[in-house]
Amino acid sequence: MSEYQYYEFAAVDRPLTPGEQAELRERSTRARITPSSFVNEYHWGDLKGDPVDWVERYFDAHVYSANWGSCRLLLRLPRVALDRNLLQDFSCTSSRSGHATAFAAHATTAHWILDWSLDDDSGENERFWGEDDGSGWMGRLLPLRDELLRGDIRPLYLGWLSRACRGELDGEALEPPVPAGLQTLTPAQSALAEFLLIDPDWLAAAAEASPTLDRSDADEDAIDAWLAGQTGEEMRAVMRLLLQGRGQEAEHGLHTRFLAWQRARRAPEAAPVRRAVAGIEAGREAAASRRQQREAREREARQAKQQAERTELLSRIAAHADEFWLAIDASLQRGSGAAYDEALKSLQALAEALALAGRKAEFRRGLVRLMSSHGKRTAWVVRLKRAGLMPGD
Numbered sequence: 001m002s003e004y005q006y007y008e009f010a011a012v013d014r015p016l017t018p019g020e021q022a023e024l025r026e027r028s029t030r031a032r033i034t035p036s037s038f039v040n041e042y043h044w045g046d047l048k049g050d051p052v053d054w055v056e057r058y059f060d061a062h063v064y065s066a067n068w069g070s071c072r073l074l075l076r077l078p079r080v081a082l083d084r085n086l087l088q089d090f091s092c093t094s095s096r097s098g099h100a101t102a103f104a105a106h107a108t109t110a111h112w113i114l115d116w117s118l119d120d121d122s123g124e125n126e127r128f129w130g131e132d133d134g135s136g137w138m139g140r141l142l143p144l145r146d147e148l149l150r151g152d153i154r155p156l157y158l159g160w161l162s163r164a165c166r167g168e169l170d171g172e173a174l175e176p177p178v179p180a181g182l183q184t185l186t187p188a189q190s191a192l193a194e195f196l197l198i199d200p201d202w203l204a205a206a207a208e209a210s211p212t213l214d215r216s217d218a219d220e221d222a223i224d225a226w227l228a229g230q231t232g233e234e235m236r237a238v239m240r241l242l243l244q245g246r247g248q249e250a251e252h253g254l255h256t257r258f259l260a261w262q263r264a265r266r267a268p269e270a271a272p273v274r275r276a277v278a279g280i281e282a283g284r285e286a287a288a289s290r291r292q293q294r295e296a297r298e299r300e301a302r303q304a305k306q307q308a309e310r311t312e313l314l315s316r317i318a319a320h321a322d323e324f325w326l327a328i329d330a331s332l333q334r335g336s337g338a339a340y341d342e343a344l345k346s347l348q349a350l351a352e353a354l355a356l357a358g359r360k361a362e363f364r365r366g367l368v369r370l371m372s373s374h375g376k377r378t379a380w381v382v383r384l385k386r387a388g389l390m391p392g393d
Contacts, residue, residue: 004067006134009038012060065134069120089176090156103159143188162196171278181213205283317353332374
């Protein structure tokens with residue numbers, strides 16, 4: 001298997017300047033570089049640069065995949081968008097190896113760089129066997145950035161859970177605050193769980209302590225209260241950004257300020273009960289049992305539906321048996337291998353249909369008549385013998 005690496009970077013909040021594009025072109029002559037992206041694949045060699053440095057300097061997101069079982073997602077967010085203490089809960093370094101590998105947060109002067117990664121050297125995951133894993137992930141994962149900017153911390157919890165699944169954390173390690181809505185992930189969050197190969201039974205066990213996501217109108221009241229306190233100059237600053245075509249920057253700035261206002265007004269809450277990793281892992285067995293039972297029910301339902309559809313089809317075939325005999329005869333008269341295969345398929349369906357209808361004798365009589373016309377076609381006879389349909393067998 002040849003080496004394959006995929007690198008993709010995306011600029012969201014602002015486009016790359018011509019000078020920045022030229023700097024990146026100096027690092028790669030083959031990459032596809034636009035004001036909003038850098039994409040390249042490597043079958044030998046490697047990226048001439050550090051992805052974290054590139055995200056710090058140029059981009060808001062990065063996706064990486066290699067066919068030896070490694071993948072990585074980097075997202076850059078303004079420092080004011082996430083609380084340091086909150087991030088430490090999800091990406092703390094109390095792991096067996098002394099550092100977090102599946103999820104970490106790097107601080108720069110103005111940004112947080114969130115870092116999800118996976119290194120799976122088992123060779124068992126077919127996803128990494130080909131050369132098409134990298135392309136497509138950016139489109140599926142990039143919405144996580146907006147979700148985080150809007151205060152949805154489920155992607156952070158998925159990062160921590162990935163650490164637990166990969167065995168980075170001791171059994172006594174306590175989980176971070178459990179966000180609401182783990183039972184109903186967004187499409188981007190489901191993609192992140194898939195990207196990191198998070199065991200669905202681990203996720204189901206973790207979600208048992210997750211409250212239902214509240215989508216009440218309370219947020220509307222809070223927004224109105226916050227807007228009422230904005231000064232004219234603050235509102236003009238937002239309008240100025242919109243008129244300058246910097247709508248995303250305006251939206252993100254508003255969300256960041258609103259969430260900070262909400263946090264400051266929120267009354268202190270009693271500390272939630274935090275489970276140990278070992279407790280979640282124990283719940284995984286029950287979650288696996290429920291999943292297996294659910295899958296068995298779904299499988300039985302599918303089989304019952306398929307059987308009902310098959311029975312209906314065979315009933316229609318039996319009702320039009322004369323037409324099937326004529327069609328089989330017409331196929332055999334063409335005398336080609338494809339025609340014989342087509343005739344055999346129809347004959348097998350007709351045999352099953354008439355047997356189900358209690359008309360086996362009728363099928364045998366029809367087959368004898370058919371063979372009186374086509375019994376000397378050697379290739380056809382061979383097919384009948386192999387299928388166990390030859391008269392007298």
